[in-house]
Amino acid sequence: MVGPIRVGASAFNPNTNAGLGCVLVSSAWAGTMTRFSASAVVHDGDAAENSRRAHALHLVLPALASWATALTLLGCSASAGAVVAVVVLAGMLIVVVMVPAEGIAGWRNVVVAVLGCVAAVAGTTAFRVHAVSTGPVAALVEQRASRVMEAVVTDDPRALPQHGGLFRRESFVVSARVESIGAGADRVALRAPVVLLASGGEWRSLLPSQRIAVTGRFAPPNPGELLAGTVLVRGPPRVLSGPSWMQGVAEVLRSGLREAAGVLPPAQRGLLPGLVVGDVSRMDEQVRADFKEAGLSHLTAVSGANLAIVAGAAVALARTAGLPLAARAVLAALAMLAFAVVARPSPSVLRALLMGGVAAVALGTGRVRDGVAALSATVLGLIFFDPALARSYGFALSVCATAGILVLAPRWRDRLSRRMPRWAAEATAVAAAAQAAVTPVLILMSGQLTPVAIPANLLAGPAVAPATLLGVVAALVAPLHMGTAQLLVRPAGLATGWIIGVAEHAAGLPLAVIPWPGGVTGLIALAVAVPVAVLALRHRWPRWILLAVAGGAIAAVAVTAPIVARWPPRDWLLVMCDVGQGDALLVAAGPGRAVVVDAGPDPVLMDRCLRSMGVREVPLVILTHPHADHIGGLDGVFRGREVGAVVVTPQGVGGRESARLSSDLARHRVVEWVARPDARWRLGPSELTIIGPSAETSPQGAGEGAAVNNASVVVHVRWAAGAALLSGDVETEAQAELLLRGLPPAEIFKVPHHGSGRYDPAFFAASGARAALISVGAGNDYGHPAPSALAQLHRIGARIYRTDLSGDLAVVARDGALSVISRGH
Missing domain, CATH: 2.40.50.140 (Nucleic acid-binding proteins)
Structure with a gap:
């Protein structure tokens, strides 16, 4: 049985790990030949076209059979692969000897080619499996x-x-x-x-x-x-x-590009090296997440698309200079070779270079229309020399996207050109064909559809080539004159800024990512849904019915969404963000402003929550204690927002994390204040007062983690309609101390330490809470929230709300009282 394609640690690829996006031009020759194939396929005679199709099919079948063979045998023993190779080879010899040259309806040579390639790949795979499984x-x-x-x-x-x-x-x-x-x-x-x-x-x-x-x-x-x-x-x-x-x-050139990009804003300086040479070491995590949801992740993976841009520029210069076709091909090959050095000759770059070499040969010989045959031959060669590619999602995405561009794009372009300008029809057809072709692979990988990928790629595409070319030139110039390189990256920064903006807006659109069953179930569902949709769209009345149903659904969502699932809720006072196993709360501080109490473990989730609430300014950040699940997402708070000051715990605990936190705050050039009891701020509708920890005592608890938790900053928030107690991660010892000093009442209780079992029942009771909020990750390894803590909250009459069950939670004032609403999952 054929196992699923997957990527392990050794086959990691930025395009597949972060990727999940549409690979628009995934091999160099595809990028070089797109405009040729999209404009010339249907203009030759029928006989010539049929001949080309038959020739391509003769190579497609051996390539697919070889791919399936390697995919299957990689999960088997070396002996199984050897047996398959011998049996298939024997079958090929029988066909050669027993079947006439024109036998099997003229397909005898195809059968021989398929069996020969399968035998060769089976033998190669068996040899490679034996080599790594012995010794x-x-x-x-x-x-x-x-x-x-x-x-x-x-x-x-x-x-x-x-x-x-x-x-x-x-x-x-x-x-x-x-x-x-x-x-x-x-x-x-x-x-x-x-x-x-x-x-x-x-x-x-x-x-x-x-x-x-x-x-x-x-x-x-x-x-x-x-x-x-x-x-x-x-x-x-x-x-x-x-x-x-x-x-x-390569490292000198790459480090030069990174240094030159330092003159750009943070998000742009991290993205430019990724676009040019796949260096994502400084890429902003939020930008990375936006690219993933917008279907643009492929832009930061060095592939044939980068080589196509460089080779295309070289060909354009050669054409301007009047060089003959062969000279243009040589110049394109040299340009791709130089780029491979800049991008660092890694296995993925070398594979793209090989596919780019096919493009150069096709261009030099004038046979640019034999795209499918060239793709098939390249797949066959790569699988033979590296059978592990058969289970690489990156390889599958590359091949599928290229095949979609070559096979589907010309036909779709011709149909679309009846309703729009030809250039627009071609761009739309290429993006749609690539996305359609990679959709089955994406479903197998992640179980989701990304309809926003097509418009996102259309909008981002024009900025990719100038950013890449300027970045390559800047990398080459940087070792010679950094000032000139920095001048070159400034217009490249404008292009990358546009791409970042496209990704951010695309990722924020409703239904940017549509859940879909993953794995084989998802493929079966897709195989059923696509023919039904195609048949419905091909006939007039079913098409009108389908469009009417879709329009009605969109209208229903547009009308009911503000009533049923309005988010953010009007006049919210407190929001507990769903950031997994961690804490992140927002306290209203006026229109577009909020106080952040803890930042969760992930900057992407933190920024996403702030964006969903429309927060553009953070006058105050309170970090209750220096554990990563409370401060790890701090960079997400700073992303594109003004931050006034940051309050930290006064206790000298959590040495390494505290030092790292101070360093991060210094890097952001923000004021760091030490929390002191009774410190008070009035911001918008909220009045915040620090009630712990005490400056005189430092309850320890069992172990260093408990000592840090007990040093948590505890905040009391008051509004006109009521109050909330935000208790950080305080455990039994600190809770007892707070009780001794007196605990102000609060209708809303942020349960400490994600509902840990280390609590004081009297502390829960003294809060007087009617609603208990628990920020906790689904299926966490800590057993949070503890059953005993939940039972105690029920005993005091508090209604429990959990982020792992309800998503983001918001506290609002209704009829002079506080109530909690959830965003839901």
């Missing part, structure tokens, strides 16, 4: 043994997402090739591909081709990956040698 590394994996080893880094270290917790430490996935194990007389030389899982900032600066020494424990790789094992590394790497000259040149 010294395989034995160490079986023993889960720890060893000292030397390895060569084969790709850029990739940072893993950071989650909330007591301390945040950068973690990385590093593709590498182990070349020796052990030391001294026990040293064994070998060559085995592995993936290193490591933590620590020292890994970020490693470059491909560097040789390092590490100590780690071997573990099995993910099933279906062509890896000898996974290494759980302990400690930082010891660098034994520098990168190769090519990788060194």
Whole structure:
């Protein structure tokens, strides 16, 4: 049974991890040939067209059969692959000997080609599986043994997402090739591909081709990956040698581009290197999230699209200079080769370069219309030399998008050109065809549809080429004269700013992302829905009925949404944002203004909540204590907003996190105030008073985490209609101390520490709350909220609201009293 295509640690690709977006021009030759194929396919004679289609089909079938073979055999043993290779090869020989040249209705050669390619790919896959599943590394994996080893880094270290917790430490996935194990007389030389899982900032600066020494424990790789094992590394790497000259040149050019982009605003300076060379190390997390939801993630993954832009510029210059066709092809190939150096010759770049080479050959020979055949031949060659691509989502997206552009775009363009200008019809057809072709892969990956991707790509597309070309030139100029490079990136910054704006507005549109069943179920549902929709749209009356139903649904949503699900609610006073396992609250401070009490673990979720509430200015931020699930999203508060001052706990606990927090606040150039009891602010309809912690005492509790929790800043908020008690993460000891000093009453109670079982029943009772708000992540590993805490809240008569069940929660004043409404999931 064919296993699902998936991406493990070794096959990580920015386009697939962040991606989930429409890959409009995913290979260089597709970008080069789009306008040729979209304008010339239907203008030749029928006989020539049929001949080209038959020739393309003769290559499509072997390519698809080879892909399916590798996809299946990657999850099988080497012996199974060998058996398949022998059996299929025998079948091919039987066909060659027994079937006449014109047999099987003229398809004899196609059958022979399919069987031959399947046998070759099966043999190659079996050999590769055998190579990684035997030898010294395989034995160490079986023993889960720890060893000292030397390895060569084969790709850029990739940072893993950071989650909330007591301390945040950068973690990385590093593709590498182990070349020796052990030391001294026990040293064994070998060559085995592995993936290193490591933590620590020292890994970020490693470059491909560097040789390092590490100590780690071997573990099995993910099933279906062509890896000898996974290494759980302990400690930082010891660098034994520098990168190769090519990788060194690439790093000089890339670092020059990063430095030149420093003159741009933060969001633009992070995006420009991503657009040009796929360097997303400084990319803003909110921009990354917007790109994902808008279907623009492919723009930050180096692919054939980047090569197509560079090659297209070279061809345009050559045409202007009057060079012949062959010379244009040579110049395009040289331009792509130079770009590959700038982008760093990683495996994904080299694959794109190979596909770009096909484009150059097609252009030089004048056979640019044989796009499907060229795509099929390229897929066949790549699968043969690297069977692991069969399970790569990035590869699947690239191939599907390109096929959609070549097969669907010309026909759709011709139909659309009857109702709009030809240039607009072609742009729309290319975007729609690519999105339609990759939709099955996206459903298999993530279970969602992104209808906003087509208009987003249409709007962002014109800015991609100038940003890329100016960025490439700036990278080449930066080592020679930084001032000139900075001048070049300024207009590139305008282009990237436009793309960022498109992504932000597209991601904020209703139904930008539509949930859809994932996996095989989603594919079956899509296979049923698409033919029904096509049949309905092809006939007049069903089309009018379908449009009437869709129009009625849109009208119903437009009319009822403000009544049924108005968000943000009018005159809200307090909002508890659904940020997963963490705390983030907004206290109303006037139109477009809010006080932020804690920022949750994720800057993307924090910014999204502030945007949904229309908050443009934050006069005050109160960070109750320096745990990552309360301060990790602070950058989301600062994104595009004015921040007045930040209040922090006075207790000297949480050393590393406190130091990092102070450093972050200094970087943002914001005033840092230490909380003191009875400090009071009046902002808009809200009056905020700090009632804890005490400046004299410091309740500890069990362990460092409890000591930090007990140092939480506790805030009492009063409005004309009532009050709320925001208790941070205080635990039993701090709660008892607050009781001794006297607890002001409050109708709304923010339950401390996500409903932890470490609470004082008297503290809950003394709050006098009628509504208890719990900010908690669904399915968290901490057991929050604790059943005993929920039972105690029920005993005091408080109604419980939870973000994991109801999403964002808002406190509003209705008829002179406070009430809670939820946004819902």
